[in-house]
Amino acid sequence: MARPSVKAERTEEILIAFEHCVALYGVEGATLERLASQSGLQRSLVRHYMGNRNELIIALVNRFLTQSRVSFSGLFNYLEPLEGDQALKMVEMLFDTNYMNTTQTAVASALIIYSGSHFDIANLLRTWVQDIENGITVVLKKSYENEPNDDLQDIAAGVLGIYFNVDSLEVLGDMGEFRARSKRSAMRLIKTLS
Amino acid sequence: MARPSVKAERTEEILIAFEHCVALYGVEGATLERLASQSGLQRSLVRHYMGNRNELIIALVNRFLTQSRVSFSGLFNYLEPLEGDQALKMVEMLFDTNYMNTTQTAVASALIIYSGSHFDIANLLRTWVQDIENGITVVLKKSYENEPNDDLQDIAAGVLGIYFNVDSLEVLGDMGEFRARSKRSAMRLIKTLS
């Protein structure tokens, strides 16, 4: 009936570009101008599709959360049918296959800082962390079902911490050694269960 | 000979206020206006004492690095003469006595993001991390001098990761449980040495 809509593609383009900006400059440093030049689209277009700056941020948060959840449940589903020690396999996946890419990780860090002045987002991220923690606990439970739940949860928090940390430090560059050490530490932590 | 200088005090005030701004809004979001209102000083005064925005940021980085180093070497020096397991005591200190305060931690996170577009700062922070990692390794070495160095370094990376992570997530609020679990995980990790 009329010109075909490219809303879906544009939305995607814009959000991807915005992710890059947020990753590089933080939420408050990701100006619409930078977004425009990053995406190659005019600022007016960004506004047309995404609304004002605040709506854009909300869209980014939702995108990040759903993407991350999809990504993690993908990991958990992949592990599900595996035989052998799923927990160790999980660590392999997390630390070796740069599971979250660098921009995703940087976005997470930027959003966490942003949470300091936006409590609604802080709540979203807190449950996001808890969900991942629970997911890890479930995986551990499968491999070590005789261990007390408290111990499994402790170790889940530890593995998650080691993993999050090394990923967020990745931007400093030259983190190969530290990543390897972090991985071995996570492994060692899990092996305290068997 | 003339009006007494308050440069030292003002500089301190300004940097403290700037820390708060950076912690809340990130480096790029910490505008001179916000700094002015946060510190109660006029923007002209900030410029008078600290120069332009870039010099201010450099001053903040230096302040953060020296403060953090002082703080950590203070910890290590405190542990030095102790009898008993210094490593476990160290974990106690790190996780219980909110060792770095929340703004310091948030500043660290903000600077790490900032590193993504400022490689000189990235280098500074990378050696900063390495120094802390090495410090932890030394403490571990004292308690477990028979263990191979590689294992000690691995565990140092793990403990550091767990600690950094929980501190940077503190801003999300309501992290008591997660902190406790993180601490127990760090403890458990160290106990794999004995």
Next chain:
DNA sequence: GTGTAAATTATCAAATATGACAATAAACGT
């Protein structure tokens, strides 16, 4: 080709951020 809905471009005003520097006020020694 004409209508139509969507994409794209073009502008405008307002708010905010920064840099630079002039002008004034205050505290001290003499």
Next chain:
DNA sequence: ACGTTTATTGTCATATTTGATAATTTACAC
């Protein structure tokens, strides 16, 4: 009281950022 140095305030121009909306162009159906 006076000169000197520093603190403090005031002001201006400029650049950046954002919000809002009008004007134009494009692609499709008929």
